[in-house]
Amino acid sequence: MNEREDLIFNINSQCGLTFPEFENTGSQNDIPEKFLRKSALEINNAGEFDVVRHFTRLSRQNHSVDVGFYPLGSCTMKYNPKINETICSMDEFTRVHPLLPASFTQGNLEIMWELGEALKDITGMDGVTLQPAAGAHGEFAGILMIRAYHIDRGDKRATILIPDSAHGTNPSSVAMCGYSVKEIKSTKDGTIDMDDLKEKLTTDVAGLMITNPNTLGLFETDILKIAEMVHSVGALLYNDGANLNAILGKCRPGDIGFDISHINLHKTFSTPHGGGGPGSGPLTVKKHLVEYLPLPIIEKDKEKYSMRWDKEPSIGKVSSFYGNFGVLVRALAYIKALGADGLKKVSETAVLNANYLKEHLKKYYKLAFDKTCMHEFVLSGFEKDSSVHTIDIAKRLLDYGYHAPTIYFPLIVKEAIMIEPTETESLKSMDEFIEIMIKIHEERKNNPELLHNAPCNTIVSRLDEVKAIKQPDVCWNK
Amino acid sequence: MDYTLLTDQDKEKMLAFLNIDCVEELFTDIAKTQGKCEINLPSDGKSENELIKMFRGFAEKNIDISKMPNFMGGGAYDHFIPSVVDSISSRSDFNTAYTPYQPEVSQGTLQAIYEFQSFISHLTGMEVSNASMYDGASAMAEGCLMMLRQNRKKKKLLLASNVNSLWKQVVYTYLTGTEYEIIELPADDGMISSDVLEKMLDDEISVFAYSQPNAFGYLEDSEKIGEILKEKGVYHVASVDPLMLGVIETPATYGADVIVGEGQSLGNYLNYGGPYLGFFATTKKNIRKMPGRVVGRTVDSKGRSGFVLTYQTREQHIRREKATSNICSNQALCALRACVYMSLLGKDGLVSIGKNVIQKSHYMYDKLIESGKVEPVNSEASFFKEFPVRLPIAASAFTSIMRQKGILAGVPAWFVCADSDKNTVLITVTEKRTKEEIDDAVLKITSLF
Numbered sequence: 001m002n003e004r005e006d007l008i009f010n011i012n013s014q015c016g017l018t019f020p021e022f023e024n025t026g027s028q029n030d031i032p033e034k035f036l037r038k039s040a041l042e043i044n045n046a047g048e049f050d051v052v053r054h055f056t057r058l059s060r061q062n063h064s065v066d067v068g069f070y071p072l073g074s075c076t077m078k079y080n081p082k083i084n085e086t087i088c089s090m091d092e093f094t095r096v097h098p099l100l101p102a103s104f105t106q107g108n109l110e111i112m113w114e115l116g117e118a119l120k121d122i123t124g125m126d127g128v129t130l131q132p133a134a135g136a137h138g139e140f141a142g143i144l145m146i147r148a149y150h151i152d153r154g155d156k157r158a159t160i161l162i163p164d165s166a167h168g169t170n171p172s173s174v175a176m177c178g179y180s181v182k183e184i185k186s187t188k189d190g191t192i193d194m195d196d197l198k199e200k201l202t203t204d205v206a207g208l209m210i211t212n213p214n215t216l217g218l219f220e221t222d223i224l225k226i227a228e229m230v231h232s233v234g235a236l237l238y239n240d241g242a243n244l245n246a247i248l249g250k251c252r253p254g255d256i257g258f259d260i261s262h263i264n265l266h267k268t269f270s271t272p273h274g275g276g277g278p279g280s281g282p283l284t285v286k287k288h289l290v291e292y293l294p295l296p297i298i299e300k301d302k303e304k305y306s307m308r309w310d311k312e313p314s315i316g317k318v319s320s321f322y323g324n325f326g327v328l329v330r331a332l333a334y335i336k337a338l339g340a341d342g343l344k345k346v347s348e349t350a351v352l353n354a355n356y357l358k359e360h361l362k363k364y365y366k367l368a369f370d371k372t373c374m375h376e377f378v379l380s381g382f383e384k385d386s387s388v389h390t391i392d393i394a395k396r397l398l399d400y401g402y403h404a405p406t407i408y409f410p411l412i413v414k415e416a417i418m419i420e421p422t423e424t425e426s427l428k429s430m431d432e433f434i435e436i437m438i439k440i441h442e443e444r445k446n447n448p449e450l451l452h453n454a455p456c457n458t459i460v461s462r463l464d465e466v467k468a469i470k471q472p473d474v475c476w477n478k
Numbered sequence: 479m480d481y482t483l484l485t486d487q488d489k490e491k492m493l494a495f496l497n498i499d500c501v502e503e504l505f506t507d508i509a510k511t512q513g514k515c516e517i518n519l520p521s522d523g524k525s526e527n528e529l530i531k532m533f534r535g536f537a538e539k540n541i542d543i544s545k546m547p548n549f550m551g552g553g554a555y556d557h558f559i560p561s562v563v564d565s566i567s568s569r570s571d572f573n574t575a576y577t578p579y580q581p582e583v584s585q586g587t588l589q590a591i592y593e594f595q596s597f598i599s600h601l602t603g604m605e606v607s608n609a610s611m612y613d614g615a616s617a618m619a620e621g622c623l624m625m626l627r628q629n630r631k632k633k634k635l636l637l638a639s640n641v642n643s644l645w646k647q648v649v650y651t652y653l654t655g656t657e658y659e660i661i662e663l664p665a666d667d668g669m670i671s672s673d674v675l676e677k678m679l680d681d682e683i684s685v686f687a688y689s690q691p692n693a694f695g696y697l698e699d700s701e702k703i704g705e706i707l708k709e710k711g712v713y714h715v716a717s718v719d720p721l722m723l724g725v726i727e728t729p730a731t732y733g734a735d736v737i738v739g740e741g742q743s744l745g746n747y748l749n750y751g752g753p754y755l756g757f758f759a760t761t762k763k764n765i766r767k768m769p770g771r772v773v774g775r776t777v778d779s780k781g782r783s784g785f786v787l788t789y790q791t792r793e794q795h796i797r798r799e800k801a802t803s804n805i806c807s808n809q810a811l812c813a814l815r816a817c818v819y820m821s822l823l824g825k826d827g828l829v830s831i832g833k834n835v836i837q838k839s840h841y842m843y844d845k846l847i848e849s850g851k852v853e854p855v856n857s858e859a860s861f862f863k864e865f866p867v868r869l870p871i872a873a874s875a876f877t878s879i880m881r882q883k884g885i886l887a888g889v890p891a892w893f894v895c896a897d898s899d900k901n902t903v904l905i906t907v908t909e910k911r912t913k914e915e916i917d918d919a920v921l922k923i924t925s926l927f
Contacts, residue, residue: 004585004783008593008821016822017560018830019909022837031836031860035697037727043600045824052562055818058590059571063583066570079481080574083526089564092537097550098751099889100543101878107539108750121518133612133752134807136794144654169806171799178655181799219507250505251512266807270481272570274811275587276577276609276771278753294651315654317647320553320615320740321751329533336532339523342480348501349482355504356492372504395582404580409795426483427492453779458582460784468776468788472765474606476596 004459005057008046009476015045042478061459062275063403069429071357073376073406073418074167074215076245076267081337084270084330093329098321102306108325109305112298115332116282122335122343123241123261124254125284129293131323135242138262138281139173139209144315145260145285145292146207146236147177152313155234157206163192165215165410170240179206186412190216190369192226203233211240212258213247215410215418216369217354217376227257236260236289244268245422246351246375249344253284260285269331280327294318349423350375353430357421360434364441368413376420378413388444390415392451396443399457400436479523543886547915551695551864551906552889553614553642554751555743557721558910560822563745567815577771577810581786587810588785591773594817601723601820601828602737603730604759608770610813611805614740615645617756618687618717619652620769620803621736624760625685625713626658627767632684633658636675640665640692641717643896649687665897667856668694668866672702679710687715690729693895695864695904696856697726704732720744720757722862724825725832736760745819746812755809755816766792769803831909835863839907842916843867846905849924855902864906866891866898870927873903883922 046054063070070077088094096105116128132138143160150157160174163184171181182200185193191214201208208230213219220226230237239253239261245268253261265271266279273279285293295314296307307322338346351374358367358377365379381390394404394417406418421430443450455461484492493499502509524532548556567573571586578584578591591609598607611617622635637649639662653660663670663678663686670688679686686707691697700716707714715736716729721743730737742754760768766789774788794801823831843865846852852867869876873890880887888905891898907916 005589007589009596015824015826016562017824017827019827019834020830022834022841023913031697031726031862034699034701035726035860037723037725038731041600041724041825041828043597043825045826046821048560048562048822051818051821052566054821055566055590056569058586059566059569061584061586061589062571062575063580064571065574065576070576072576075576077576080570081481083529085568085573087529087533089568090533090537091544092540092542094747094749095543095548095556096540096750097548097556097748097886098554099550099552099893100886104541104543104881105750107536110539111536118519133616133809134805136804136806137612137616140804144651147655168793168795168798168801169804172794172797172801172804175799175801176652176655176804178657219511221507221510223511247508249517250515251508252515252517255515256512272573272811273576273807275572275575275584275590275814276810277807278755278809278812279807295647316651317644318616318651319752320613320642320644320648320754323751324753325750326747326753333529333533335519337479337481337523337526337529340517340519340521342523343517343519345480345482348505349484351504352484352489352492352496352501355496359496372507394580398580398583403576403583423482427485427488429483455582459585460582460778460782461780463581463778463784463786464776465786465788468774468786471776472606472762472788473775474592474595474765474772474788475599476593 005054007476008054009043011046011050012044013047013050016048016051068401069425069433070403071405071419071421071433072403073420074242075406076420076422078270078422079424080270080272081334084333087333088326088329106305109298111329111332113300113305115328116298118335119263119282120284122248123284124252125261126287127285127290127293128282130282130328131294131319132281132283133319133324134277134279135262135264135281136169136173137318138283139169140176141294141315141318142238142260142262142283143174143177145289148292148313148315149236149289150206157204159205161200161205161208163210164412166211167215167240167242170209190218191220192222194222197229201229201233205233205235207236207238209238209240211243213243213374216378217373218369219374223256242267243375246347248347249340250347254286260289265327265331270334271327271330278324278327280324346423353421353423353425357419357430361437364438365417376418379417380413380415381417382415386444388448388451390417392454393417393440395462396440396451396454398455402433402436479525546884546886547911547919548886549888549905549907549919550886552894552904553644553740554748555906555908556748556910557743557908559745559747562822563815563818566818567811572814573811578787581784585785588773590814590817592775592785594813595773597817597820598757598759601720602718602759603728604737605762606765607757607759608768608772610808610810611756611758611770612809613754613756614717614738615648617738617758618645619649621715621738621758622649622685622687623652624764624767624769625715625735629684632682634683635660636663636678636683636686638663638665638670638688638692639896640668640694641689642693642894644894668696669856669859670698672699672706675703676706679712683712685713685715689717691719691862694855694866695861696859697861700727700729700732704729708733719862722832724828725836726862741816744816746815753809753812755812765789767802768792770805770808834909838911838916839863839865842907842920845920846923851924851927863908864904866902866904869901869903872900876903879926880922885919885922887919887923
């Protein structure tokens, strides 16, 4: 294993990047004294080669998709095609200033238009915005659109309903838009409790926000009925598209009653996660929400593309400019590479892989809902009379060179272990993972200490998170 | 083309194991709900060769600006990006990694974020920084929200009208569903007037937000602003240009509670508006109220130093509707680029780039004003890298003529400055512009009138 790398601030070599004094006529106004920085920066210099070594060494301390399997449920850690990186790095895209006139940026606008059309097509919707920078940002914009829709109709509603299996971003996005959240229970089968929904679905409800397939990897089979109930009280149905990877070419949210859906391009459409971002969270909407989309709107007239900025009743802007354009380029390249058949193959393979893993692993770990799953499934790390917890299993996986699955989520499954293989893992890779999971199961029985102390093969062992809070050190100081 | 790996034999083996005949059997729940699913996209995908050709085609539909010196700003800037930044950020160990929720296998990303936070803290003079926001605008909006929530009685935000108007629109959007109200502080000749500020800070205003420099590029009197806010007991939110901070004083010195900004200038391409990154810095006492991820240094079970995501109980995945923000994915890879860029600059580079930009921008400004062909908007004001000048013609006509002459001569001020007239153009000069480019631009501009 690699050695720990010292902080960049402990290097002190010749400065890697300086700019010479500008030769000029000396006529320039100096900045008045009162604006100048009074204390010198307390950091060192580092030369180019030192910087390169430092960050290259750091990079080797990361797990990444290109190195190994990430069975990370709800995160869709699929292969990020290299060609997409080549394409989005073309100078013609990277050096374009966002305030250049449309006549200079027809290629960029066409890319955005084409991606928007493709996403509308894939989700069965009528309008689109590419502006949100991430899934949660899309949720925020989408809920504001639902709010604007009701206000336009003189309809004051204060509540959004969310199932108890939802991602944490759902309730927090809703709260940021000024709504209160009411939780809908799940049944013992893992889907929405229709009686509970019926009870809570009043005319005070602005919308129901669900993830379909849900975070348990199950398709909401009552979705048509749910949509009918939601619409009958004048509320709208929001789809958290985090799990779109399971239904590409099989089902379109717009066809089964959803009014609005966000899409995570960094999940379903293969753009890299970048260690936490940038992502991209476009929204697609039905006709009755189109006028509330954020500005500007990309328009096409014959073969000319432009941006429309007129205001009312749009919710306004959510980003400084038009969204994470570089991510949009990658996503369109991915869609073009696959075509409709390729997209369908994505969901078919992702679902086949998940069921294959599920049927193998359920012999060793308790399966939360024993039925056919979509792209992911949830096990429980809980075992009666065992001192081993889900966290121990997850940490032991790190020792074997795997990233951990999503753990302790969804909250409604005790000691949850949520696994999503995606369509890009091979049979060999999955068989190896199964073998390791069986081995860990045996270790759980025979050598629980090993699991409690895991990981032991990584560059650091379990970290003291309590100390990190009690004695906060979030900034290097001399 | 697709990116799956299963062979037909693999699939058969798997179907047999699952005891089914075809993969459709796994989709019966969907089939009961949705009948035929039709997608209009062409069914066939493209090969890599075809993809390259297709995107080269898109690229060629953009007008070639490679030979046009860029003097455009307005919130996105053409600074020099060293090759090291591309080289490091394209390493797939960084690029294809997930959010560092498993610290034992994410020390690379975590340490880089810790270093990013430290750079931002040192530059801005604030005690803590988060791991990044979506962009400068969302950072400012969330900074205002964080401070507004701290006053139970006062519910108003006073927002300087000379903040970039694209950002202001985002601030308005973020406050839409809240109980808070926005009042705008008018600007005189592009500047905040301390008298007007003092007058407008009534009993209902809890937060004041402005940008340094403002949308015109002018430097505000942060010291005076800080004094007034302190005296009135109003929270102080400022956005700054990070590249000025080696040379120009940070508002932290004058009591800022939150300092935010757009980090694109730090090693990130123009990219037609994104991905960029917002940075967010504040005082230690606000750490539990901050939005977004934060990395802390701690020790492992064997006492070795290591890094973790910390104060996670603020965040949406734990606190749900009571979280300090809904942000989850941020702009981590852009923050990594910023971190590599700031590492290369270091102490000396941060000062030298600030000086170089000031010298070049003032050189161009002086030449333009000396010509007598264009007028200053506010001859008393100071600026860092961007300045407005008033033209005898409409700014959009001017920039269009200048593009025909092969120069991206600026941004019409009304694009980003709410109170600007149609004849004012914003010109930005970065360290990338050479003396020849500046002289040529000045000649071409002044010979127009």
